[in-house]
Amino acid sequence: MMIHIFDFEWRHIRTSGAFWGTAIILPLLIGFSLYLGSNRTTQHVETINELLATETAFYDDMRSQLEAIERGDAEVDAWFQNPANPLVLGQFGEAGRHIFLHPKPLAPLAAGQLDILPYYGKVTLTGLEPLRDNALENPFMQVSGSFDFAFVLVWLVPLFIIVMGYNVISSERERGTYSLLQSQPISIRAILFQKMIIRFLLVNGIIILSLIVWSVMFGIDLFNIQGLQLIVAISLYTSFWFALCVLFNLFQTSSAMNAVGLTGLWVFFLLIIPSVISLIVTSLHPVPSRALWITEQRTIQQAVQAEGDDLFDSWIVEHPEEFVEGDTPQFYNTWMRRFVWAQTVAEREHEAERQFEEPRKRQAQLASRLRVLSPPMTLQAWLERKAGTDTERLRSLEGEMRAFQQEWQEFFLPRFRRLEFLRSDELIHIPVSHKN
Amino acid sequence: MIIYSIIRNELTQQIRDKVIVSLGLLILLLLTVSVVSGINYYSEMxxxxxxAEELARVQWENQGAKNPHSAAHYGTFAFKPVTAMSVFDPGVDRYTGVSIFxxxxxQNFAAYSLAEDKEASRRFAELTPAFIFAYLFPLFIILAGYRSVVGEKENGMYRYLKSQGVSTGQLIAGKTMGLWAVILLIYLPFLLIGCLFLLLTDSxxxxxxxxxxxVAVWLVYFGVIAHITIIVSTLAKSSGSSMVILLSVWIISTLxxxxxxxxxxxxxxxxPDTTQFxxxxxxDLxxxxxxxxxxxxxxxxxxxxVLTAHGVDDVADLPFNFRGMMLQEGEEFEKRIYDHHFAKxxxxxxxxIRLFSFSSILSxxxxxxxxxxxxxxxxxxxxxxxxxxAEAYRIELMRELNLDLKIHAVGERAAGYAVGGExxxxxxxxxxxRPDQVFIDSSKIPPLIILLFWFGASAGILSVVARKEEVL
Amino acid sequence: MLKAEQLVKRFEDTVAVNRLDLEVKAGEIYCLLGPNGAGKTTTVHLFMGFLKPDSGTVKVGGIDVFENQLEARRRLSYIPEQLALYPNLTGHENLEFFSSLGSDPQGKKALELLLKEAGLQESAIHRKVSGYSKGMRQKVGIAIALAKNSKALILDEPTSGLDPEASNEFARLLTGLSKKGVAILMTTHDLFRARETGTRIGIMREGVLKREFKAEDVKHEELENVYLNQMRLSE
Incomplete structure (x- = not known):
C-alpha cells in the first residue's frame, strides 16, 4: 500500500511546479557553490605549494652556496650574506618557515571564517606573522558572506522543503479530497507521513545526488567516512524541517497560514535566534577594541626598550655560559640583545593578549551552548568544523606557529649564542613543520 | 470618502489581527533592543x-630623542572614527580595520577588523536597525498585506463591495494606504527612539x-515592498499563492x-592576493x-x-643635509608607487561594488x-x-621629519643628529x-536612483493593475 | 448494518444531535430529511467517525465506528456533497488510488468495469477529473464504493446540483446497490426523490428524529404535509 501512495504521490508531484523548481534550481545552486568552493580550496593548495617551493628553493640555494664556500669556490662578502650564519638561515629575508592549516577534505563545502582569519603564517626567530593572502578582499563582499554549500544547505534547502511540504494535507482539505481520504480505512496521519517520506526522499535524493555529481566533477573527495557523516547530517537537517512541515499539516490550518508559520520558524531559527545570541554573547563578554591593543603593544615595546640593557644584563647573569665574552663581531652583540628583548616583548604581549583571548573564549563557549537552540546554527558550526574553516581551528594557527617557533629557536639560538656557524651537511636538520 | 472608510476598515482589521499586532510589537521590541544595546556598544567603543588616539599621540611625543628618520620608522597610528550612525547601520564597519599604521x-592596510574578534554567530544575523529593516520589516509588510485584495475576492466581499459602488481603483488605493498606515504605526516610534539615541549621544x-x-531611504523601500505586496495580492489566484509568491520575492531579493x-x-x-601585490x-620600487x-x-x-646643481663635489659641502633630501625624494617616489597600486x-x-549596485535592479x-x-x-x-x-597625513608628517633632517642636520650637527619631545x-x-558630502559621490547615485525607480515603477504598475482589474 | 444508539453531539451550547436511534438494515435505502441545521450532516459525520459523539454509539456491521475506526471504514463508503477528486488525475487513476488505500489493488480492467458499472461513459474513464461534471464525479465515488465492496454507503446530499436526468440515473444506481444488500444512508432535501428511491424515510429537526416512515406507506403529498408541518413547528 505504501508503494501505492508513493506511486500516486509521484504522479501529483511530477505535475507540480514546486517540485520541478526544486529539482532544477537546487542542483544548480549546489553546483555553483561547490564550483566556488573548489576554486577557493585549489587556490589555497596552490598558495601552500608555491610557498613551500620557495622555501625549499631558498634552503637549497643556501646549501649550494655554503658547499661552494666550503670547497673554496666562493667567498663570503659580508656577515649578513654568509649562508652559514644562523641569522641568515633563521631570521633574515626569505629565511624562516611557513606554517599552514591545510585544507581538510571537506574544505570546499564551507568557507567559514576563512575570509576573515588567516590560514597560514611565517615563523622566524623573532617573527610570528599570520599572513592573509586575501587582505585585499573588498570588505563589502565579506558583509554578504560566501556563497558556499553550507549556505545553500543551511539557508536555502529549508525553504525548498517548506515549498514542497507546507500544504501536503491542508491542500487536500482546500481541494475537498480530504473527506474522501478520511473515509478510507487508513488514518490521515499515515497518509501524511507517507506523503512526507516521499518528499523527504526526493529532496534528499536531489541534494545528495547533485552533491556527488558535482563533487566528482570538481574533484572534491566525498567517498570516505566524512562524506558519509555529511550525508547523515544532511538527512538529519532535512528531517528536522520536514518534521516541522508534518507538525503544521497536523493542525487544521490553511495552506497560507502554514506557509506563514513555517517561514516564520525559518526566520526565527536563522535570523532571530542568531542575532539574539550574538547580542547576548557580545554584551556579556565584550572584547575591547583593538585600537587599545595597538597602543598597548607600543607601550610594551617602549618599556622593553627603556629597560634595554638592564634586561640583557640580567639575562646574562642567568645564562652566563650562553654568552661569548670578548672580541665578538658587532652583529653578535646587537642580535644577542635583540633576541632577549624580542623574547620579553613576545612574553608580555602574549600576556596582554589575554584581555582579548579570554572574552573571546567565553563568547565562543557561550555561543556553542546557545547554538543548540537553532538547528541551522548547529549544522553551520558542524560543517565549518568538518571543513576546518571554523574560528577555533583558524585561531589555532597562532598556537601552532608559536610551538614551531620554539623548535626553530631551539635549533638556531644555541648555535648563535655560541657563535657557531652551520656546516652544509647540517642544513638538512633545519626543523620542518610536521604538518607540512 | 469611500477610500477613507476602506483605509479605516483596513486599519481596524489589522489592529484586531493578533498575529499582525504581535509581530509588529516584536519588531518594535527588537528595534528598541538593537538601539539600546547600540548605545552601550557605541559609547564603549x-x-x-x-x-587609544590620545595614547598614540602621547607615545609619539615621548618616543625619546632620536633622529627624525628613526621617528619615521617608529611611526604612529590613525584610528578609524566610531560613528553614532553605525549603531543604525554598521555597513562594512565590522569588516574594515580599526587602525592604520x-x-x-x-603605506599599510588598515588592520584589526572587529569581525576578527567577534563570535561567528554574528555572521547569521546581527541585531541592528538596518538588519531589521532590510529583512524582517518586509516580511511584516507581506504578512499584513498578502490577503488584502485576494482575501476580499475569496470571501466574496469583493463583489459585494463593488455592488456597493466601490471601484477597484478605490479598493486598491484604500488597501495600499491602509498598509502604509500600518507601516508608519511601527516606523514612527522607531524614529523617536532613533532621535532620542542621537540626542543622548550628543550627535x-x-x-x-x-x-x-x-529614514527616508527605508521608508521608500517599505513603500516598494508594500506596492509589490498589493500588486501580487490583486493578481494572485488565491491567498496561498499570493503568500508563496511574495515570500519568494522576499527570499530572492534579500537573500x-x-x-x-x-x-x-x-x-x-x-x-590579487597579498603576496602578488x-x-x-x-x-616597481x-x-x-x-x-x-x-x-x-x-x-x-x-x-x-644635486651636486651638479649646487656646483659642489661632495654631499658634505651641500648647504643642507643631503640624506634628508634624498629620504624625502624617496618617500615621494614610494608614495607614487603605492598610490598607483592601491588605486588599482x-x-x-x-x-x-558597481556590479553589485547595478544588481539592485533585481533586488x-x-x-x-x-x-x-x-x-x-x-x-x-x-x-x-x-x-x-590618513595617508595624506602620513606624507605630511614624513615631509616634516625629512625637512627637519635636511635643514638642521648640517655641518657639525650632522653626525648623531637627534630631535626630542619638543x-x-x-x-x-x-x-x-567626516565631511557631510561623503555621501555625494557618483558611485552612490545608482543605488539611490534604482531605489527611486523601484518606487516609481511599483507605484506605476499598481495603478495600471488597478485600472485593468476595473475592466474585468 | 448501520446502527446509532442514543447518539448525542453538542457544539458548545447547541445540541446538534439529540439521543438519536437510527438503524439501516442491509438492502435498505434510508433517506434522512430535514431543514438546514437539523443535524443531518452531523449525523453523517458521526456515522463516518469524523466527529466524536458526546455519548451513544455508532456501529457498522456491529463494529464501533469510533473504537475501531479503520475496521469500520473498511466496511463503509462515503460520498460527500461536494465530491472532490484529484483534478490532475484521471477518473480511473483516482479510483485506483482511493481503492488501493483500503484493500488490495485491483487490475486495470477490473477498475474500468467498476467505473462502467457505476455508469461512467467509457470515453471519460481515462480523462482528467478536472473536466468532469458533478454527476460524473459521483459515479467515480460510487465506483470507489463498489471497489471496496463496502457493506454500507453514506451519502451527503448526493442529488443537490444534479439535473433531473442525472438524478434519476443516480437513483437507479443506488437501487441497484441496495439490491446487492448494501445498506445506504443518504441525506437530502429532495422529498420526491426520497420517496421514489428510499425504502425508509426519516425527518429530523433540531437534532431529533421526529418521524419515520416506510416509503411505500406514504404518498408524496402526505410526506410533503408532514414535512411542512415539522418545519412550521420549528419556527
Missing amino acids: ADQHHQ LEGHR LGSNLTGFSLM LVPRLITNIASGIYPV YQAVRT LEGIDGHNPYSEHSVAFRDS IDEIHRSQ PSIAARMTSMAAAGTDMHSFNHFSRK FFAQNLSFTYE
Missing part, C-alpha cells in the same frame, strides 16, 4: 578609540542629514541575489630612489644631479541597504575617505572629521 617608506546635530536620509552577486562580482573582478610593489641605499643606480644619479585595488573594489533590498550605508557613513566610500585622509610635540596631529 568611542571611549576606547578616544583613549603610518610609517616611513610604505544629533552632526548626523541630522545622514539620519533623515536613512539570494546579494550573496550570489557578491560572489560573482569577486569572481569577475578578482583582487607586494611582489608587484617591490618590483626597484625602479626608483631607495632612500636607504645611497649606492643604488637611481640614488647615485640623483646625488650627482581600489578600482577593482569599485568595479565589484530593491540591495538598493536600500547600499543607500542606507552611504547615509550612515559606513560604506566603503566613507572608509576610503578616511584611509585617504619637536615631536610640534608635529602635525591627525584628527579625522
Whole structure:
C-alpha cells in the first residue's frame, strides 16, 4: 500500500511546479557553490605549494652556496650574506618557515571564517606573522558572506522543503479530497507521513545526488567516512524541517497560514535566534577594541626598550655560559640583545593578549551552548568544523606557529649564542613543520 | 470618502489581527533592543578609540630623542572614527580595520577588523536597525498585506463591495494606504527612539542629514515592498499563492541575489592576493630612489644631479643635509608607487561594488541597504575617505621629519643628529572629521536612483493593475 | 448494518444531535430529511467517525465506528456533497488510488468495469477529473464504493446540483446497490426523490428524529404535509 501512495504521490508531484523548481534550481545552486568552493580550496593548495617551493628553493640555494664556500669556490662578502650564519638561515629575508592549516577534505563545502582569519603564517626567530593572502578582499563582499554549500544547505534547502511540504494535507482539505481520504480505512496521519517520506526522499535524493555529481566533477573527495557523516547530517537537517512541515499539516490550518508559520520558524531559527545570541554573547563578554591593543603593544615595546640593557644584563647573569665574552663581531652583540628583548616583548604581549583571548573564549563557549537552540546554527558550526574553516581551528594557527617557533629557536639560538656557524651537511636538520 | 472608510476598515482589521499586532510589537521590541544595546556598544567603543588616539599621540611625543628618520620608522597610528550612525547601520564597519599604521617608506592596510574578534554567530544575523529593516520589516509588510485584495475576492466581499459602488481603483488605493498606515504605526516610534539615541549621544546635530536620509531611504523601500505586496495580492489566484509568491520575492531579493552577486562580482573582478601585490610593489620600487641605499643606480644619479646643481663635489659641502633630501625624494617616489597600486585595488573594489549596485535592479533590498550605508557613513566610500585622509597625513608628517633632517642636520650637527619631545610635540596631529558630502559621490547615485525607480515603477504598475482589474 | 444508539453531539451550547436511534438494515435505502441545521450532516459525520459523539454509539456491521475506526471504514463508503477528486488525475487513476488505500489493488480492467458499472461513459474513464461534471464525479465515488465492496454507503446530499436526468440515473444506481444488500444512508432535501428511491424515510429537526416512515406507506403529498408541518413547528 505504501508503494501505492508513493506511486500516486509521484504522479501529483511530477505535475507540480514546486517540485520541478526544486529539482532544477537546487542542483544548480549546489553546483555553483561547490564550483566556488573548489576554486577557493585549489587556490589555497596552490598558495601552500608555491610557498613551500620557495622555501625549499631558498634552503637549497643556501646549501649550494655554503658547499661552494666550503670547497673554496666562493667567498663570503659580508656577515649578513654568509649562508652559514644562523641569522641568515633563521631570521633574515626569505629565511624562516611557513606554517599552514591545510585544507581538510571537506574544505570546499564551507568557507567559514576563512575570509576573515588567516590560514597560514611565517615563523622566524623573532617573527610570528599570520599572513592573509586575501587582505585585499573588498570588505563589502565579506558583509554578504560566501556563497558556499553550507549556505545553500543551511539557508536555502529549508525553504525548498517548506515549498514542497507546507500544504501536503491542508491542500487536500482546500481541494475537498480530504473527506474522501478520511473515509478510507487508513488514518490521515499515515497518509501524511507517507506523503512526507516521499518528499523527504526526493529532496534528499536531489541534494545528495547533485552533491556527488558535482563533487566528482570538481574533484572534491566525498567517498570516505566524512562524506558519509555529511550525508547523515544532511538527512538529519532535512528531517528536522520536514518534521516541522508534518507538525503544521497536523493542525487544521490553511495552506497560507502554514506557509506563514513555517517561514516564520525559518526566520526565527536563522535570523532571530542568531542575532539574539550574538547580542547576548557580545554584551556579556565584550572584547575591547583593538585600537587599545595597538597602543598597548607600543607601550610594551617602549618599556622593553627603556629597560634595554638592564634586561640583557640580567639575562646574562642567568645564562652566563650562553654568552661569548670578548672580541665578538658587532652583529653578535646587537642580535644577542635583540633576541632577549624580542623574547620579553613576545612574553608580555602574549600576556596582554589575554584581555582579548579570554572574552573571546567565553563568547565562543557561550555561543556553542546557545547554538543548540537553532538547528541551522548547529549544522553551520558542524560543517565549518568538518571543513576546518571554523574560528577555533583558524585561531589555532597562532598556537601552532608559536610551538614551531620554539623548535626553530631551539635549533638556531644555541648555535648563535655560541657563535657557531652551520656546516652544509647540517642544513638538512633545519626543523620542518610536521604538518607540512 | 469611500477610500477613507476602506483605509479605516483596513486599519481596524489589522489592529484586531493578533498575529499582525504581535509581530509588529516584536519588531518594535527588537528595534528598541538593537538601539539600546547600540548605545552601550557605541559609547564603549568611542571611549576606547578616544583613549587609544590620545595614547598614540602621547607615545609619539615621548618616543625619546632620536633622529627624525628613526621617528619615521617608529611611526604612529590613525584610528578609524566610531560613528553614532553605525549603531543604525554598521555597513562594512565590522569588516574594515580599526587602525592604520603610518610609517616611513610604505603605506599599510588598515588592520584589526572587529569581525576578527567577534563570535561567528554574528555572521547569521546581527541585531541592528538596518538588519531589521532590510529583512524582517518586509516580511511584516507581506504578512499584513498578502490577503488584502485576494482575501476580499475569496470571501466574496469583493463583489459585494463593488455592488456597493466601490471601484477597484478605490479598493486598491484604500488597501495600499491602509498598509502604509500600518507601516508608519511601527516606523514612527522607531524614529523617536532613533532621535532620542542621537540626542543622548550628543550627535544629533552632526548626523541630522545622514539620519533623515536613512529614514527616508527605508521608508521608500517599505513603500516598494508594500506596492509589490498589493500588486501580487490583486493578481494572485488565491491567498496561498499570493503568500508563496511574495515570500519568494522576499527570499530572492534579500537573500539570494546579494550573496550570489557578491560572489560573482569577486569572481569577475578578482583582487590579487597579498603576496602578488607586494611582489608587484617591490618590483616597481626597484625602479626608483631607495632612500636607504645611497649606492643604488637611481640614488647615485640623483646625488650627482644635486651636486651638479649646487656646483659642489661632495654631499658634505651641500648647504643642507643631503640624506634628508634624498629620504624625502624617496618617500615621494614610494608614495607614487603605492598610490598607483592601491588605486588599482581600489578600482577593482569599485568595479565589484558597481556590479553589485547595478544588481539592485533585481533586488530593491540591495538598493536600500547600499543607500542606507552611504547615509550612515559606513560604506566603503566613507572608509576610503578616511584611509585617504590618513595617508595624506602620513606624507605630511614624513615631509616634516625629512625637512627637519635636511635643514638642521648640517655641518657639525650632522653626525648623531637627534630631535626630542619638543619637536615631536610640534608635529602635525591627525584628527579625522567626516565631511557631510561623503555621501555625494557618483558611485552612490545608482543605488539611490534604482531605489527611486523601484518606487516609481511599483507605484506605476499598481495603478495600471488597478485600472485593468476595473475592466474585468 | 448501520446502527446509532442514543447518539448525542453538542457544539458548545447547541445540541446538534439529540439521543438519536437510527438503524439501516442491509438492502435498505434510508433517506434522512430535514431543514438546514437539523443535524443531518452531523449525523453523517458521526456515522463516518469524523466527529466524536458526546455519548451513544455508532456501529457498522456491529463494529464501533469510533473504537475501531479503520475496521469500520473498511466496511463503509462515503460520498460527500461536494465530491472532490484529484483534478490532475484521471477518473480511473483516482479510483485506483482511493481503492488501493483500503484493500488490495485491483487490475486495470477490473477498475474500468467498476467505473462502467457505476455508469461512467467509457470515453471519460481515462480523462482528467478536472473536466468532469458533478454527476460524473459521483459515479467515480460510487465506483470507489463498489471497489471496496463496502457493506454500507453514506451519502451527503448526493442529488443537490444534479439535473433531473442525472438524478434519476443516480437513483437507479443506488437501487441497484441496495439490491446487492448494501445498506445506504443518504441525506437530502429532495422529498420526491426520497420517496421514489428510499425504502425508509426519516425527518429530523433540531437534532431529533421526529418521524419515520416506510416509503411505500406514504404518498408524496402526505410526506410533503408532514414535512411542512415539522418545519412550521420549528419556527
